[in-house]
Amino acid sequence: MKQKDYYMPEMSKTQIRRFLNKGTFTGKLATVKKDGSSHVVPIWFVLDYRNNEDDLGNMYFTTFIGSVKAENIQRDNRISMCIDDQTPPFSFVTIHGTAKLYPYKQKEVLKWATRIAERYIGKKDSKAYGERNSGEGAVLVRIKPTKIIAEKDITAWE
Amino acid sequence: MKQKDYYMPEMSKTQIRRFLNKGTFTGKLATVKKDGSSHVVPIWFVLDYRNNEDDLGNMYFTTFIGSVKAENIQRDNRISMCIDDQTPPFSFVTIHGTAKLYPYKQKEVLKWATRIAERYIGKKDSKAYGERNSGEGAVLVRIKPTKIIAEKDITAWE
Numbered sequence: 547m548k549q550k551d552y553y554m555p556e557m558s559k560t561q562i563r564r565f566l567n568k569g570t571f572t573g574k575l576a577t578v579k580k581d582g583s584s585h586v587v588p589i590w591f592v593l594d595y596r597n598n599e600d601d602l603g604n605m606y607f608t609t610f611i612g613s614v615k616a617e618n619i620q621r622d623n624r625i626s627m628c629i630d631d632q633t634p635p636f637s638f639v640t641i642h643g644t645a646k647l648y649p650y651k652q653k654e655v656l657k658w659a660t661r662i663a664e665r666y667i668g669k670k671d672s673k674a675y676g677e678r679n680s681g682e683g684a685v686l687v688r689i690k691p692t693k694i695i696a697e698k699d700i701t702a703w704e
Numbered sequence: 705m706k707q708k709d710y711y712m713p714e715m716s717k718t719q720i721r722r723f724l725n726k727g728t729f730t731g732k733l734a735t736v737k738k739d740g741s742s743h744v745v746p747i748w749f750v751l752d753y754r755n756n757e758d759d760l761g762n763m764y765f766t767t768f769i770g771s772v773k774a775e776n777i778q779r780d781n782r783i784s785m786c787i788d789d790q791t792p793p794f795s796f797v798t799i800h801g802t803a804k805l806y807p808y809k810q811k812e813v814l815k816w817a818t819r820i821a822e823r824y825i826g827k828k829d830s831k832a833y834g835e836r837n838s839g840e841g842a843v844l845v846r847i848k849p850t851k852i853i854a855e856k857d858i859t860a861w862e
Contacts (some may be wrong), residue, residue: 574732576742583782584734584742588796624741632730632790634825638746661851667792667859701825 557696562639565696566593566605566629570666573605573627577618577645585614589627590659590666591689595647605641607688608679610658611649616685619645624691637698643691649684657682715854717760720797720853723854724763724787728824733841735803737778743772747785748824749847750816759777763799763847766817766837769807774843783847795856801849807842814838853856 557565565571572588579585594603605627609616619625625645630638648654655672660676709765723729730746738745745812752761763785765772777783788796806812818834825833 570790570792570794572788572794574734574744574786574788576732576734576744576784578736578740578742579712582736583779583800584736584739584744585728585783586718586732586734586742586744586784586786587798588786588788590788622740626734626742626744628732628744628746630730632728634728636728636730636824640745647774655807674745679766 551660557637557639557698561698562604562694562696563593565637565639565698571629571631573607575607575615575627577615578624578627579618580621581615585618587615590662591613591627592665594665600672602691602694604691606658606662607687607689608655608662609685609687610650610683611647611685612683616647616687619647619687627689635698635702636700638696638700639690639694640695641683641691642693643689646688647691651686652680652684655684655686658686659684668695686698715795715797715856720852720854721751721760723789723795723797723856724760726789729787729789730740731787732851733811734766734784735773736780736782736787737772738779743776745773747773748820750820750823760836760849760852762818762821762849765845766813767822767843767845769843770831770841771807771862774805774845777805777845778826785847793856793860796854796858798853799849800851802846803847804846804848806844806846807845809841810838813842813844814843816844817842 576586590606659679661670663675746755747765749765817837821830822834
């Protein structure tokens with residue numbers, strides 16, 4: 547996909563934030579399994595609340611204790627996540643960072659699960675979804691980015 | 705994203721094949737870096753030619769020797785790849801498999817790079833793109849699936 551000769555502008559932090567917040571873009575979360583091979587799944591996530599658009603902040607998603615991704619993170623907290631616009635002219639952001647599980651704060655899980663549901667399935671069903679995803683075994687996960695790669699309009703070369 | 709109570713039908717092999725071939729869906733290829741952390745990037749890929757729709761076959765993409773993904777695959781050929789429809793009702797396929805590099809067959813690289821370009825940028829520019837992506841250092845990569853997870857219409861629960 548990548549090739550040196552392309553006109554491939556990077557994104558500013560503000561553009562990255564807007565890109566990550568765009569519609570129902572999912573994150574493809576990659577972790578490492580016990581056997582040392584990779585694991586990648588789509589997740590629903592939201593960004594931290596921030597007033598300053600120039601500060602990317604953290605990302606949040608919920609899962610359940612015992613899921614492959616939760617177990618992988620508990621073993622090694624380093625993650626990477628790819629978000630892309632898979633229609634021409636193609637853009638993507640890849641985040642490298644660390645993930646932290648917050649399994650014991652059900653109220654917080656509910657708050658974030660509801661907010662996440664609002665983004666992906668809309669306000670109407672978000673309460674029911676939030677409750678379902680903050681029950682027993684539910685866990686909030688925070689991603690703290692350490693490195694970001696962002697490339698936009700990959701095929702819009704000049 | 706996943707939760708047991710959902711109505712979450714799996715896909716047949718034919719459906720998986722059609723899903724992977726759909727429009728300009730990109731693959732999010734996950735590999736493992738030298739330091740043991742994950743790496744994930746979008747790739748353009750095509751499926752093997754097959755007459756039998758019930759046989760998924762292999763996937764092909766091109767990259768360059770020295771790219772992070774090529775180096776990771778040379779170190780450990782186990783990969784995972786996620787392809788998803790990130791609009792409601794949300795569907796995804798995750799492939800676990802092995803990847804093999806074919807660096808010395810420039811004619812083959814050109815053939816596949818051109819075919820890949822046809823899928824993602826259209827017939828018109830595919831020749832130029834194919835040539836650009838099959839020059840020095842270009843490498844064809846074949847993915848052989850060993851395990852497939854497919855879930856469709858995730859939020860269309862009953």
